[in-house]
Amino acid sequence: MLSATSIVFRSSRISPAVASRLLECYNRRELSAKGMASMAPVGFIGLGNMGAYMAKNLINKGYPVVVNDVYPEAVADLADIGAQVGDTPADVAQKTDRIITMLPSSPNVLEVYTGENGILSTVKPGTLLIDSSTIDPQVSKDVAAKAEKKGATFMDAPVSGGVNAARDGILTFMVGGKTEEFVAAEELLLNMGKKVWHTGAVGTGEAAKICNNMLLAISMIGVSEVMNLGTRLGLDKKILADILSTSTGRCWSVDTYNPVPGVIEGVPSSNNYQGGFGTALMAKDLGLSNAAAINTKSPIPLGSLSNQIYRLMCNQGYSLKDFSSVYQFLKEQQDS
Amino acid sequence: MLSATSIVFRSSRISPAVASRLLECYNRRELSAKGMASMAPVGFIGLGNMGAYMAKNLINKGYPVVVNDVYPEAVADLADIGAQVGDTPADVAQKTDRIITMLPSSPNVLEVYTGENGILSTVKPGTLLIDSSTIDPQVSKDVAAKAEKKGATFMDAPVSGGVNAARDGILTFMVGGKTEEFVAAEELLLNMGKKVWHTGAVGTGEAAKICNNMLLAISMIGVSEVMNLGTRLGLDKKILADILSTSTGRCWSVDTYNPVPGVIEGVPSSNNYQGGFGTALMAKDLGLSNAAAINTKSPIPLGSLSNQIYRLMCNQGYSLKDFSSVYQFLKEQQDS
Amino acid sequence: MLSATSIVFRSSRISPAVASRLLECYNRRELSAKGMASMAPVGFIGLGNMGAYMAKNLINKGYPVVVNDVYPEAVADLADIGAQVGDTPADVAQKTDRIITMLPSSPNVLEVYTGENGILSTVKPGTLLIDSSTIDPQVSKDVAAKAEKKGATFMDAPVSGGVNAARDGILTFMVGGKTEEFVAAEELLLNMGKKVWHTGAVGTGEAAKICNNMLLAISMIGVSEVMNLGTRLGLDKKILADILSTSTGRCWSVDTYNPVPGVIEGVPSSNNYQGGFGTALMAKDLGLSNAAAINTKSPIPLGSLSNQIYRLMCNQGYSLKDFSSVYQFLKEQQDS
Amino acid sequence: MLSATSIVFRSSRISPAVASRLLECYNRRELSAKGMASMAPVGFIGLGNMGAYMAKNLINKGYPVVVNDVYPEAVADLADIGAQVGDTPADVAQKTDRIITMLPSSPNVLEVYTGENGILSTVKPGTLLIDSSTIDPQVSKDVAAKAEKKGATFMDAPVSGGVNAARDGILTFMVGGKTEEFVAAEELLLNMGKKVWHTGAVGTGEAAKICNNMLLAISMIGVSEVMNLGTRLGLDKKILADILSTSTGRCWSVDTYNPVPGVIEGVPSSNNYQGGFGTALMAKDLGLSNAAAINTKSPIPLGSLSNQIYRLMCNQGYSLKDFSSVYQFLKEQQDS
Incomplete structure (x- = not known):
C-alpha cells in the first residue's frame, strides 16, 4: 500500500497549499493516488x-x-x-x-x-x-x-x-x-x-462530430421540407409529425426538435427560433465536412447541398436564428 | 331496440348460410348490427x-x-x-x-x-x-x-x-x-x-405516405454519405453508427436499417441489398412527392436531389436492389 | 391551270372588297391560290x-x-x-x-x-x-x-x-x-x-422550349455563382466577364445578359432587375421541365436544383424581378 | 540609338557563348535590347x-x-x-x-x-x-x-x-x-x-481559372440534361442542338463541344469520349472552386452539385473519359 509520502505528483507546479490539501484528502481516503494526480492543476x-x-x-x-x-x-x-x-x-x-x-x-x-x-x-x-x-x-x-x-x-x-x-x-x-x-x-x-x-485515432473525434452534424443538417432540412409540403397538401402539422415520428422517416429532428412552431413545446421553433444552435454555426460545421469530403474524394450530394442552403440562409438574415429556422426559410409567404 | 328481423344487410349477396350465422351471432349479442354488416363480402x-x-x-x-x-x-x-x-x-x-x-x-x-x-x-x-x-x-x-x-x-x-x-x-x-x-x-x-x-380529408393519406417516404430517402442518403465520409476519415463503421444512433443525427436509417454491410444483422445491407424496398420503387414514390411539390409550389431542395440520385441509380443498374444500396453507389471503388 | 374564278376561298367570311383585292393580286401572279387563302380570317x-x-x-x-x-x-x-x-x-x-x-x-x-x-x-x-x-x-x-x-x-x-x-x-x-x-x-x-x-411531331415544340429555358436557368445561376465567387476572390467583375465570355465557360447569360449590375448596359441587371423575364415565370417553366423529367424518368440534377432555387426566390420576394436577379439572391450581404 | 555594349543583361548567369549569340542577333537587328534580355536562360x-x-x-x-x-x-x-x-x-x-x-x-x-x-x-x-x-x-x-x-x-x-x-x-x-x-x-x-x-493581384489568375472551369462543368452537365430530356421527349438531337445553339441556352458546351455522340464531328463525344479533358481532372478543379467557396462563404449550389456529380462519375469508372461523358452517365440504359 502507498504511503502518503510516496505519491509522485505528475506536476511539480502545484502550490504547497494545494499539495497539502490533496494529501489531506488522500489521508482521509477521499482520493486514490491516481485521483490525487488528477487534482493537479489543469490549463x-x-x-x-x-x-x-x-x-x-x-x-x-x-x-x-x-x-x-x-x-x-x-x-x-x-x-x-x-x-x-x-x-x-x-x-x-x-x-x-x-x-x-x-x-x-x-x-x-x-x-x-x-x-x-x-x-x-x-x-x-x-x-x-x-x-x-x-x-x-x-x-x-x-x-x-x-x-x-x-x-x-x-x-x-x-x-x-x-x-x-x-x-x-x-x-x-x-x-x-x-x-x-x-x-x-x-x-x-x-x-x-x-x-x-x-x-x-487522432482526428476521429472531429470526424465523428462533423459527420453527426452533417447528418443533423440533412435531417433538419428534410423534415422542414416534408412538414411544409405535407401541410400544403392539407395535413395537420401535429398529425403529420406524429406519423413521421413513428414511421421510417423517424429522426431526432422530427420527434425531439421539430422545426414547425407549435408542434413541440420548449424547442427553438416554438420560441421564434431563438436560442439553440445558430444557423451560422451550422454553416461553419458544414464547411468543415465539405472540405473533408473534398480532401477524401467522398461524394456527399445532400451534405453539400445542405451547406449551400445554410450559406444562403446566412445571406438572407438567418445567421443568429436556430438552425431549425430552415423551415421558415423554405416556407416564407409565397408571392406568386 | 332492433329486432333481428329488422336488420338490413348492406349487401344482399352474402349466402343464406352466412346470413344465418350472422343473425345467430347477433342474437347472442356477439355482433352489433354494424358488426354483422362487416362480415358482408368485400371486393x-x-x-x-x-x-x-x-x-x-x-x-x-x-x-x-x-x-x-x-x-x-x-x-x-x-x-x-x-x-x-x-x-x-x-x-x-x-x-x-x-x-x-x-x-x-x-x-x-x-x-x-x-x-x-x-x-x-x-x-x-x-x-x-x-x-x-x-x-x-x-x-x-x-x-x-x-x-x-x-x-x-x-x-x-x-x-x-x-x-x-x-x-x-x-x-x-x-x-x-x-x-x-x-x-x-x-x-x-x-x-x-x-x-x-x-x-x-381525402388525399391526406397519400400526402402522409409520400412525405414519409421522401424523408426516408433523404435520411438514407444522408446516412450513407456520413458513413462513407466517416470511414474514409478513419472511423470504425460500428463506432460511428453507435455515436450517430445516440446523437442528434439519430434516425431510423442509421439505428434500424443501417446501409453499411455488417453494421446491423438481418437488414438488406447485410444481405447484398436483396429484399427490402427496391430502388425503382423509391424513385417512383419520389416522383410523386416531387410532382406534388411542383403543383403546390413547395421548395424541396433535398427531396428533389434525392429523386435525382435514385433516378441515376436506376440508370446504373440498382433498380432491384434495396434502396439502402445508395451507400454502395456513393462508395464504389474510386478509380482516381 | 387555275382560272381566277375557280379559286375556292377557305373562309367565306372575308369581305367582297378583300376578295376582290386578293383576286387582283392573284392575276398579277403576286399570290398563289394558297397565299390568297392565307388572307382568310384568323382566330x-x-x-x-x-x-x-x-x-x-x-x-x-x-x-x-x-x-x-x-x-x-x-x-x-x-x-x-x-x-x-x-x-x-x-x-x-x-x-x-x-x-x-x-x-x-x-x-x-x-x-x-x-x-x-x-x-x-x-x-x-x-x-x-x-x-x-x-x-x-x-x-x-x-x-x-x-x-x-x-x-x-x-x-x-x-x-x-x-x-x-x-x-x-x-x-x-x-x-x-x-x-x-x-x-x-x-x-x-x-x-x-x-x-x-x-x-x-406534336409536343416537340413545347419540349424544345422547356429544354432551352431549363438550360438558360442553369446557365444563369451558374454565371451568377462564378461572378460572385470570382469577385470575392478579388477579380474585377468586368475582367472576369471578359475572360469567361471568350473561354469555355462562354454562354448567353455571361456575354449578352450578364446578371451583375454594371457589366453590360441595357440589360435588366443594370436596371435593378426590372423588365425582362420574371423569376416566377422561370419557376413555372422549370416546373414544366421537371414534370416532364419525372414522366420520362430522365435525371436532371442541375435542372431540378435550379427549379428549387427559383422557387425559393419566389418565397423571398423575387417573383417579379428578372430571373437574372439570382445573382443578387446569392450575393446578398452576408451577416456572419 | 543603343549600341551593343550598352545592353544590360538582367541575368549575369548566361554563358559567354549565349551572350555572344544574342549580341550577334542584335547586330542583325533581329532582337531589341529588351528581346535580348529575354533570351537569358529560363528555368x-x-x-x-x-x-x-x-x-x-x-x-x-x-x-x-x-x-x-x-x-x-x-x-x-x-x-x-x-x-x-x-x-x-x-x-x-x-x-x-x-x-x-x-x-x-x-x-x-x-x-x-x-x-x-x-x-x-x-x-x-x-x-x-x-x-x-x-x-x-x-x-x-x-x-x-x-x-x-x-x-x-x-x-x-x-x-x-x-x-x-x-x-x-x-x-x-x-x-x-x-x-x-x-x-x-x-x-x-x-x-x-x-x-x-x-x-x-496575385491569386486572381487561379481564381479566373477555377471560375471558368466551374461554369464549364455546370454548362456541360446542363447541356447533357436537356439533350437527354429533349430526345426522350421526341426531339431529334441535331435539331435540338441547333435550336439551343441559336437561343438563350447557347453556350460553348452545346455549340462547340456537344456531349451527344454524332452531333458535332471531331469532339470527344464523337470518339467514345476519348481525349479531351478528363473527368478526374474536372473533379479536381471543382474541388478547388468548392474549397474557395467554403473559405469565402460564397453560395455555389450548382457548382457544388456539379462537383458531386463528377465525383460520383469517378466512382463509376469515368475518370479517364472526357468530362462530356456526363451525358452518357445521365443517359445510361434505364432498367426500370
Whole structure:
C-alpha cells in the first residue's frame, strides 16, 4: 500500500497549499493516488460561451485551473471564482501538464498551439493536450504530430450539446487519440460531461462530430421540407409529425426538435427560433465536412447541398436564428 | 331496440348460410348490427405482391372476398382459397358494397375506377371504396369527387410496411377521408394491419405516405454519405453508427436499417441489398412527392436531389436492389 | 391551270372588297391560290401581354382577326383597331379555320380547347389550330389527339423572345406538328416572328422550349455563382466577364445578359432587375421541365436544383424581378 | 540609338557563348535590347503532359532552358533537345532568374517552392517566378508572400487549353500579379500561348481559372440534361442542338463541344469520349472552386452539385473519359 509520502505528483507546479490539501484528502481516503494526480492543476484556454462554463465546472469539482483567453473580461470572470491566470498559452503550458482548449476555428487552434507564444513553445514532455474545438480533422492530426515531437500527447475531443449542456456539465465528448491515454482524458472530461466516446485515432473525434452534424443538417432540412409540403397538401402539422415520428422517416429532428412552431413545446421553433444552435454555426460545421469530403474524394450530394442552403440562409438574415429556422426559410409567404 | 328481423344487410349477396350465422351471432349479442354488416363480402382489386397477401388475410379472418386482377394466375391463387371472382371492377362493384384496391400507379387507379368497366360505372350508393395504392394525392381527390356523385365514399389508404408486413397482417394504414366513414374503414383495415391513422380529408393519406417516404430517402442518403465520409476519415463503421444512433443525427436509417454491410444483422445491407424496398420503387414514390411539390409550389431542395440520385441509380443498374444500396453507389471503388 | 374564278376561298367570311383585292393580286401572279387563302380570317384567343401584340401584328399585316379573351378590356383594345370579336372559343372556331392561342398554363389550354364552349366543340374539319402557350408537352399531345378526331390539326408553337419581341414581330417559334401542315403554319407565324423552327411531331415544340429555358436557368445561376465567387476572390467583375465570355465557360447569360449590375448596359441587371423575364415565370417553366423529367424518368440534377432555387426566390420576394436577379439572391450581404 | 555594349543583361548567369549569340542577333537587328534580355536562360520545373510541350516551345523559340522534374525520363527527353538540367528546384533557382512551374496540385507547388531544396531556398532577388499550375488561389498568395520576403516576384498564371494547345503553343494564360511585372511575364508566356490576360493581384489568375472551369462543368452537365430530356421527349438531337445553339441556352458546351455522340464531328463525344479533358481532372478543379467557396462563404449550389456529380462519375469508372461523358452517365440504359 502507498504511503502518503510516496505519491509522485505528475506536476511539480502545484502550490504547497494545494499539495497539502490533496494529501489531506488522500489521508482521509477521499482520493486514490491516481485521483490525487488528477487534482493537479489543469490549463483551460478559450473562455467563450462554451469554454467558460466548462472551466467553471472544473473549478467547481475542485480542480485548480489556469486560464487564458484573448478577451480580458472572459479571463477576469474566471479569476473571480478562483482561477489562476496564464498570460499566454505558453505560460499555461509552463504551469500545467494537462490543458484543455475550446476555440472557434482551425486558425485559432493553430495559433494557440503553434503560434509564437503557443502551447508547443513551452510544453513539457508527458503533457496531455485536449482540444474540444470543432475543427478540420486534418488540423488535429497536424498539431498532434507536432505535439508528439515535443513528447506531449494531443487528443481531439469535440463536444455535442450546446451552451446549456456545457453549463450543466452534461456534454458528450468524442475523443480521438491513443488508447493508453484515453482513460486519463476521460477522467478529466467526465467533470464537464456525462458521456465520453473513444472514437479511434487522432482526428476521429472531429470526424465523428462533423459527420453527426452533417447528418443533423440533412435531417433538419428534410423534415422542414416534408412538414411544409405535407401541410400544403392539407395535413395537420401535429398529425403529420406524429406519423413521421413513428414511421421510417423517424429522426431526432422530427420527434425531439421539430422545426414547425407549435408542434413541440420548449424547442427553438416554438420560441421564434431563438436560442439553440445558430444557423451560422451550422454553416461553419458544414464547411468543415465539405472540405473533408473534398480532401477524401467522398461524394456527399445532400451534405453539400445542405451547406449551400445554410450559406444562403446566412445571406438572407438567418445567421443568429436556430438552425431549425430552415423551415421558415423554405416556407416564407409565397408571392406568386 | 332492433329486432333481428329488422336488420338490413348492406349487401344482399352474402349466402343464406352466412346470413344465418350472422343473425345467430347477433342474437347472442356477439355482433352489433354494424358488426354483422362487416362480415358482408368485400371486393379486392389488385392482387400483386402486396394485394394478394392483404386479400388472403381478409379471407383468413372470415370475410367473403370478391377478387379481380388483370393477371388470371393472380386471381386463380385467391380463388383456390375460397375467393369469389369478379370479371371486371364493375362486376366487383355490383357484388359488394366495400371494395379495397391496391394498384401500381395513378393510371391504373384511374382505369380501375373511371375506365369503361370501372368501379364507378356500376357502384351502388353507400359503397365504401378504399384505395391503398400509392399515387398522386390529386388523383385521389379527383376519383373521390366522382365517387361522391354516385353516392359512394372514396378514401385513400396507402400503407407503410413491405411485403412481409402485408403477409403478417401488420401494415400501417394512413387514411384520408370523412371522419364519419373512418370507423368503418378502420374496422376493415385492422384485419390487414396493426395501426390505422386518420390523416384528414381525402388525399391526406397519400400526402402522409409520400412525405414519409421522401424523408426516408433523404435520411438514407444522408446516412450513407456520413458513413462513407466517416470511414474514409478513419472511423470504425460500428463506432460511428453507435455515436450517430445516440446523437442528434439519430434516425431510423442509421439505428434500424443501417446501409453499411455488417453494421446491423438481418437488414438488406447485410444481405447484398436483396429484399427490402427496391430502388425503382423509391424513385417512383419520389416522383410523386416531387410532382406534388411542383403543383403546390413547395421548395424541396433535398427531396428533389434525392429523386435525382435514385433516378441515376436506376440508370446504373440498382433498380432491384434495396434502396439502402445508395451507400454502395456513393462508395464504389474510386478509380482516381 | 387555275382560272381566277375557280379559286375556292377557305373562309367565306372575308369581305367582297378583300376578295376582290386578293383576286387582283392573284392575276398579277403576286399570290398563289394558297397565299390568297392565307388572307382568310384568323382566330386569336388569349390577349395577354404577349398575345395582344401578336394579334396586333396580324391585323397590321392585313389579316382579318377574330379575337377572344376572358378579360373584356383586352378584347376591347383589339376591337378598337379593327378586330372582330368572338363570344367564346367555340364562336371563334365557327368563324375561322385558323386559330392561334396564347394562354398562361395547361389548365387554360384544356379549358379553351376541350371545355364546354371550347374550340373543339364547334371546330370545322380542316381547321389549323396553333397553340403558342408554354405548357406540358403531354397536354399538347392530348389536345392534338382530340383535335384529330374532329378532323382538325393541332400544332404546338411556343415562342422565345419576350414582350418586346412580340411587339416588334421578331419572335422565334418552335413548332411541333405534321410536316405537311408546317408550311401553312410557318406562313402565318412569320407575320409575328422572324424565325420558325419545325421541331418534329406534336409536343416537340413545347419540349424544345422547356429544354432551352431549363438550360438558360442553369446557365444563369451558374454565371451568377462564378461572378460572385470570382469577385470575392478579388477579380474585377468586368475582367472576369471578359475572360469567361471568350473561354469555355462562354454562354448567353455571361456575354449578352450578364446578371451583375454594371457589366453590360441595357440589360435588366443594370436596371435593378426590372423588365425582362420574371423569376416566377422561370419557376413555372422549370416546373414544366421537371414534370416532364419525372414522366420520362430522365435525371436532371442541375435542372431540378435550379427549379428549387427559383422557387425559393419566389418565397423571398423575387417573383417579379428578372430571373437574372439570382445573382443578387446569392450575393446578398452576408451577416456572419 | 543603343549600341551593343550598352545592353544590360538582367541575368549575369548566361554563358559567354549565349551572350555572344544574342549580341550577334542584335547586330542583325533581329532582337531589341529588351528581346535580348529575354533570351537569358529560363528555368522550367514540372515536365508532365503540359509542361514538357511548354518547355519545348521555349527551346524552339531559342531560349536557353534549365529543366527539373521528379521523373528522370521526363528530364532526359528535354535534355535530348538541348535543355540544361537542374538537379533540384534550388539548383534551377541558382542558374536562372526567370522560372516557370507547371505542377499537378497545391502540395507539389508548396514542395517545389518552400520545400527543403525548393526554389525559395536559393532564389535571387529580382527573380520572376511564374506558376502555371492550377491550384488553390490562397496557396498562390501564400507562396507569393514568401517570395516577396526574398525579393522575388511570384505570379500565378494557370492556362486554359489542353495538351494539344500546349503542343501548338496556343494556350491562354490568366496571370495574377503586379502590373509592373506583367509585361515581362507576358513576353515570356507568349512563346507558349496566344493570349495572356492580366487578371489582377496575385491569386486572381487561379481564381479566373477555377471560375471558368466551374461554369464549364455546370454548362456541360446542363447541356447533357436537356439533350437527354429533349430526345426522350421526341426531339431529334441535331435539331435540338441547333435550336439551343441559336437561343438563350447557347453556350460553348452545346455549340462547340456537344456531349451527344454524332452531333458535332471531331469532339470527344464523337470518339467514345476519348481525349479531351478528363473527368478526374474536372473533379479536381471543382474541388478547388468548392474549397474557395467554403473559405469565402460564397453560395455555389450548382457548382457544388456539379462537383458531386463528377465525383460520383469517378466512382463509376469515368475518370479517364472526357468530362462530356456526363451525358452518357445521365443517359445510361434505364432498367426500370
